[in-house]
Amino acid sequence: MFDLNSYLLSKRKIINEYIERILNSSSESTPIVSAMKYSLMAGGKRLRPILCMSAAEAVGEKSDIILPVACALEMIHTYSLIHDDLPSMDNDNMRRGKPTSHINFDESTAILAGDALLTLAFKILSSSEIKNNDYKNMLKISGIIADAAGYKGMIEGQMLDISSEGKVLSIEELGKMHYLKTGALIEASIYSGAIIGGGTNEQVESLRIYAGKIGLAFQVADDILNVDGDPEVMGKAVGSDINRNKSTYPSVIGLEKSKKIAEDLVYSALKAIDTFDNKAEPLRLIARYIIERDK
């Protein structure tokens, strides 16, 4: 039987090794490289790169071909966490059980480490050794990822998040903010894997639907964990959303309804890929894992 835990562990190992190799390839280790490594190697779940690789596998491609793209996605995710944690944004002191970048280094280093990770991601996405010289599709996914991370995607999500502090959002506003802030990059991760993996248009489209559903499910689950989770396991404070007066799924529609929504989203995600063969098994189990995880 397919074991999700060993699958996630083995993928994380491959991803971590690739990221470390890239950051160790400079001849000298500079303070900025230390700061980039500090946040990148802080023990993240590696959800985006794993989804990217699993999507390539689901359409029949070996996932090592997409490894650089997968790691670029993790760098973009990590940059966004570093900047979101800054004093002028969420002002968070702890992340993944460790002091945040601006606490461990200083604010200017944290800003520049984020900038550097974002830039390095696009450097990797332009490395032409990827995928049998399929330059056209590499440019295509680079654009998709830039859109998802940019001012119409993740950055707009963060703008909405900041401006909605202290306001009560409707469930639609909350959904839009979450889609932009988290869902768009998760969608781009799966989409990129499906395209570079050589999926048919139909497969790519089904995976995009799957991605939209689990992206939102992920955020609903995060909101639930923020109310219901164990701070020891999560490595950050629980209840911080309430303290900060942020609207969350539980605060807007209650905990039980939120759990029901997360369940329904996973059900729809699974339905979107029900014609895929057993190579999509990791994606199926990850969909469940996303709402059942404890951090």
Place this chain on the structure above:
Amino acid sequence: MFDLNSYLLSKRKIINEYIERILNSSSESTPIVSAMKYSLMAGGKRLRPILCMSAAEAVGEKSDIILPVACALEMIHTYSLIHDDLPSMDNDNMRRGKPTSHINFDESTAILAGDALLTLAFKILSSSEIKNNDYKNMLKISGIIADAAGYKGMIEGQMLDISSEGKVLSIEELGKMHYLKTGALIEASIYSGAIIGGGTNEQVESLRIYAGKIGLAFQVADDILNVDGDPEVMGKAVGSDINRNKSTYPSVIGLEKSKKIAEDLVYSALKAIDTFDNKAEPLRLIARYIIERDK
């Protein structure tokens, strides 16, 4: 006779129109778009995009083919100014005669506007409509630009700049810092224009030497202006480097010697491209303009 001023004006017009078109293409204008526009349209010299276009012309290509790349370079430059001006970095209140982004908006918006411009630059660099489907070279220059802007280039230059405040640098240390902070992206601008313009290897190499020389000359001239310039014309405070205890060419080797170095660099730059025909005339005049400008 070739008139540099009309040339620069007409190029700035084309560049500004392209940038405005991109930023107005969203259906709704959001606060983040306003902040991006505010800094992008603050009346910069457009040196990097013009150099990129002039390099394409110097190797015989029409420069409109490189316009998107040129504008992407200006976005990267503008993002770096926004982040450099932040309170935790240079803490500057004025830029190009206007309040800096974090003063006019707020700090989180300024950070995110910078992030958004950097991301949009790579979105544009991945737009595959550029240059007759020359996907391979588009990926190549995207990587060159990411390297120049990244943790081994511009970002490392900013790290060195911050860490050297209050220290007296040697002329070599100063040169290295300036190359990373300013020269690398100027070099990448010219290099990109030469490659996408279809230059021969020999032409590309000559233009790279030209670029290295004027990149440094530009920074030496900036240091001189910071001592000798007119704050009304420059739109920012003069003497701020001294107030901040920053090493500059004038402070390390004196004003006269600095002017001599700038002259010598321009001479070497011109020598590097002396076999080019009159299509390189803009580059020749720009080299002189760089050290003779008053802002």
